[in-house]
Amino acid sequence: MINVGIVGGTGYTGVELLRLLANHSQVTLKIITSRSNVGTAVSDMFPNLRGRIDLKFSEPSIESYRQCDVVFFATPNATAMHQVEELLAAGIRVIDLAADFRLKDLSVWEKWYGTAHVSPQSVEKAVYGLPEMNREAIKQAQLVANPGCYVTAVTLGLLPLLRHGLINPATIIADCKSGVSGAGRSASLGTAMCEVSESVKAYAVKGHRHYPEIRQNLRQLDARADLVFVPHLMPMIRGIHATLYADVVGDISKVQALYEEYYAAEPFVDVMPAGSHPETRSVKGANDCRIALHYLPDSNKLVVLSVIDNLVKGAAGQAIQNMNLMMSIDEATGLHGLGFIP
Amino acid sequence: MINVGIVGGTGYTGVELLRLLANHSQVTLKIITSRSNVGTAVSDMFPNLRGRIDLKFSEPSIESYRQCDVVFFATPNATAMHQVEELLAAGIRVIDLAADFRLKDLSVWEKWYGTAHVSPQSVEKAVYGLPEMNREAIKQAQLVANPGCYVTAVTLGLLPLLRHGLINPATIIADCKSGVSGAGRSASLGTAMCEVSESVKAYAVKGHRHYPEIRQNLRQLDARADLVFVPHLMPMIRGIHATLYADVVGDISKVQALYEEYYAAEPFVDVMPAGSHPETRSVKGANDCRIALHYLPDSNKLVVLSVIDNLVKGAAGQAIQNMNLMMSIDEATGLHGLGFIP
Amino acid sequence: MINVGIVGGTGYTGVELLRLLANHSQVTLKIITSRSNVGTAVSDMFPNLRGRIDLKFSEPSIESYRQCDVVFFATPNATAMHQVEELLAAGIRVIDLAADFRLKDLSVWEKWYGTAHVSPQSVEKAVYGLPEMNREAIKQAQLVANPGCYVTAVTLGLLPLLRHGLINPATIIADCKSGVSGAGRSASLGTAMCEVSESVKAYAVKGHRHYPEIRQNLRQLDARADLVFVPHLMPMIRGIHATLYADVVGDISKVQALYEEYYAAEPFVDVMPAGSHPETRSVKGANDCRIALHYLPDSNKLVVLSVIDNLVKGAAGQAIQNMNLMMSIDEATGLHGLGFIP
Amino acid sequence: MINVGIVGGTGYTGVELLRLLANHSQVTLKIITSRSNVGTAVSDMFPNLRGRIDLKFSEPSIESYRQCDVVFFATPNATAMHQVEELLAAGIRVIDLAADFRLKDLSVWEKWYGTAHVSPQSVEKAVYGLPEMNREAIKQAQLVANPGCYVTAVTLGLLPLLRHGLINPATIIADCKSGVSGAGRSASLGTAMCEVSESVKAYAVKGHRHYPEIRQNLRQLDARADLVFVPHLMPMIRGIHATLYADVVGDISKVQALYEEYYAAEPFVDVMPAGSHPETRSVKGANDCRIALHYLPDSNKLVVLSVIDNLVKGAAGQAIQNMNLMMSIDEATGLHGLGFIP
16 A cells, blocks of 8 residues: 655645545555644545545644655645655655646746745656656656646647647647636635636736746747647636647648547547547546547648646646556556546 | 446436446446437447447347346336336346336326326335335345435435434425436426526425425334425536424434434435534535534424435435445445545 | 715625616715725726726715715624714715614624624614615615615515414524625635535524524514524525425415515515516516415415525615615616526 | 517527616517417516516517517527518618628528528628627618627727737637527527536537638728637636737737727727736626737737627627617617626
């Protein structure tokens, strides 16, 4: 059994880790920490866990982490970087669900996250946890930077295109739609039911933190890649829908077969038949990414539709997928839940 | 392995059976029938099943049912009664998720369902599939009548009270709130997003088919029992919240302990701490029923709050729980999924 | 023209007052105050007002109030009581949308609102602003206590019954369902989209502040009246649905005609045909209350369904109705907006 | 007073016309027709109209139309074209809310609408009813083709850009998000609450009927214009959010001032401050279009955000605006309702 700890499990990625790990056959949940909730049963905060998880939130400490083989940081940005080296030194594998180790260029990180990075050496060690790009490296990793939710949907949508040079990499537009849970669990007017239900809006058009992360991924595939990224808030809880546009170069006639082949062995990427329109609900609660392709001959553009559950493949599910890889067990363990229809 | 068939799996209880059975370790899904969709892959109708269930809808026939140990009828009311005897005669166990075998009094059934019953003998054989009332009988049953969704929430909420004679059984009011999926999957103006979202209404105040079924359950516990039952349609997909009112008789001071004890061994009934307010989302996707008690001394009334997911404990999950009992495997197999927060 | 001021217009009742007053033909909006937003244009906070209301939030002061004939307090509870006497002394009419002047029994008020009342004399002067009960007194009032939202729906639903002694007044159960806007506009986890959407729950079963207010109204009609009141939170923005149960005494056969007659002259109460099921959306944005009656002969209970928009007839619309009465203009001025379907 | 008739008022544009016309000071509603509902009171179908509109649906006939100065066709596509000439010959002005007279090129119309056009001469007479493009022609029109909802949002968003040649007109991408009411009022699985709530999807990526209509508008402004148009279905009732992308050519530095000036005199177009993110709810129920501009220097793209209520500025409200222009009364009469927050 893998002994697991969770740091800062009071947010939505935390409770989603708990929901998924409760049914993970190879995991023993040892500790979950929260400074401000020490002594509270997690099932008092999240009643869906009643009768299934009887842990209490505890004070974070290196001693308690030592019981763990793997520790997930489900903390705010710029938190894990303060503690990670101590855990690594103790031989504990770490998966950070926040952004601390995602960007290799520290000056870019510091610009977008507004603070100095205190652990450049851990950034260097960190493996970017997108299995579809980095599976072998993840297997060897001590520290995994779990990708952002938008970033996962967009990167998986574009990966085969860029690998095969089928689009002009400077013409990418990513018009992305996210459920409200992407904004986290906090008392905020901006995520109140009466403010966001029955309404749609774009936000952060001038710049969103996932932009440099997407760009970093795309440039690993093609150094010329860049994109326009506009996120939108949807009146729903879970789900991301990325609508991706790019100018085609070269022969696009086999693009459907190419995607199907590219992702054939991937346990969590589903290329739908040409002309499909994936719905976010088809992955609600599941670790799947569904992709569909549409070529528009009049404009010579390819439109890629890519959907995930932001809390699963976009956060907690992918983190568990990474853990499975790091611990050399079946990559899909604990991730067999299907999407919810209805 | 248990060989399973599903008759009429194109509705919401059908796809929910598929979602749950896909992760049931003891089940092999053999057939799923739908006369109007023969040859269609179920995953083409329900994309959440893509890559997980590769069955096609087939023509119903006794030959194909013979491959099955258990057959679920996820058909409209008054369908299973036409076929059940043939299956039982072939030694196949049957679980009907519709209402054909729920009411023991055929004249009552015929009044509420508006048609003659063609199989009185199967009604006689049928065991009412509420494990918390009938576990031992279910284990021996060849034919199980799976309870209605409202009925499950209300009966579980009142069971210990009536068993212990703590309320006046003639004073029960069940004010019930249901998500829209309870109305089934069909092209109907009455369940259109623009008709039911952002609105609440009562319906069928004069009489709902679940009323005689609840009354039948309650009268098994106390022959004087009766109730007022008012269902309401909620602007959400899944979930039932039953708010139950009754006049207290006798000593109510130990009611909390009594409920906890009564349900202590039940795998799927959770008595919350006194004064709790269960949320339907805490059981979304899960086979759980959560109950909380509030005694109001001024009016000497007990208020019981009982929540389930209408498609799981109120339909497909409970059907699988019944199958597990009938097949003598662990009652909770395949039913470990937790509720969704958020 | 009536010169109007609004104190504390940054909540949902404030913006709803603005939405309605913007189209009130007899009103000039003079000031809107908010200590924490002095200088901000109201249309910067509420973009629906752009181009229609060009006021800025200003510092509250008796000097600015002197420009006004009527001042609405859209402030938190226990705010207006500190300022009201000064305004009244200056000859300004006051309508309080909070609870400061609703309960005549100060000890009850202090128990439920958790603080000492600083202005008993203004409570004495205040007229309870339910036009269907107190129209003539409102016309003469200097100070109106605008009713609570639940209270309006419940009282209007029961008024003719109690006036005519048709129910046992000690058997009333009010099972009420409210949209989230009833909880106000604030940064709070409890009203976050991800916490309340796709879920239903009861709350405050042990006691809600609207309980003593409803009881006070009912006891004006029948001194023996009491009720059980259970509020529930609905996954929608606006709307209250009250489901009211009571034991019938006497001859109920003419109850439909009696309601129709009772409310025939009321501009904002609509008695639907017997057997109807009013939807909250039919009053969304409108100042209407729709009521339907169902007599259940088996249990000899009457079920009354009563719906309002909590922000209109339950708050801002009713406040304007009161203002119209106080200022001797047509009671319906500015309140002609119809409900939204869809 | 203007005597008004509505043909086919049983859909969402029909009831929205009724909601708005009920408060139009210059209109007398004379008839509303529906072959399948003759004799039914409109307020029985739409209870929000109870007490405000007491018309019954009647049989369509030229005799009854003769009472009207203006007739709105709120009928399915390919309906008005069969009747329009008879009405025009009788001197009745006609506004078609469907698509019969929107496309000037009949071969394009016939391709997208799948039937032969029976009234080419009326297409020739018809004025395209977008006041911001065609105000003077609308004033003289006998027949107005009311624009499509997506078309309105996109065209208003791009109008000043194309007039001033500030973008490359061949690079336009319109990623559009619509509430479900855009799909109309009908019994359809595709618009069921359980199918579309809590989910987002693109649809009709290969081609949507509003594409040729948008293109026709844009090419009136610049003959080289073309676009990629991808509509998406949102889990909400009302609202369209168009996110528009285009490559900038020339000097973009004054684009904000240019938009403000361009729309300064328009009663229903609101250019928000630079960098704003308009919400669809800010126009819910209102005839407004709100627009915000974002220039992205890295990619040299302009992003225009444009929101409307699809049933108001996208249908019934714009139709009334057109009627006001045709009848030479104040263009904004009856259209003063503000958006709903919350």
